[in-house]
Amino acid sequence: MELTKDNKLRKLIIVGDRVLIKPEKDAGKTASGIYLPPGVKEKEKIQSGYIVKTGPGYVLPTTTDEDDHWKPEEEKIKYIPLQAEEGDKAIFLLNNAYEIQYQDEKYFIVPQSAILMLERDEDLF
Secondary structure, eight states: OOOOTTTTTTTOOOOTTEEEEEEOOOOSBOTTSOBOOTTTGGGSSEEEEEEEEEOOOEEOOOOOOGGGGGSOHHHHOOEEOOSOOTTOEEEEEGGGOEEEEETTEEEEEEEGGGEEEEEOOGGGO
16 A cells, blocks of 8 residues: 555554654744844744644553453553643653654654643534
C-alpha cells in the first residue's frame, strides 16, 4: 500500500503519554508588523502546534489475579487516558520536545507533562 497524504500518519504509533504535534506555520511577522528572519521563532522556549496523534496514556500497574489467565493480554493492560486529544492546539515547552522529520515534514514528539495549555474548538467536530 502506498502512503498518501491522507494515511501517512496512520502507520505511526505514539507510545505512552506522548503526543505528536505539527508546528504551526508562522508568517514570521511580529504583532507590530516587523518581519523576522527564518529560525528566530523556532528558538523560542515555548512553541505551539496542532496535535495530530496521541499515545494511549499512562499505564496503570496490573494486578495479577489467577482468575484472569483466560483474558487476552491486551485486556490486562489498563491506561489513564491523556487530556490532550487529536485536533487540539497545544502550547508546549520546546526543551522537553523531540523534533523529528517524517515524510519531509517537521513534527514534535512531546510528553503530556510538557504541554502548558490546550485550545479545543468543539465546533470543529
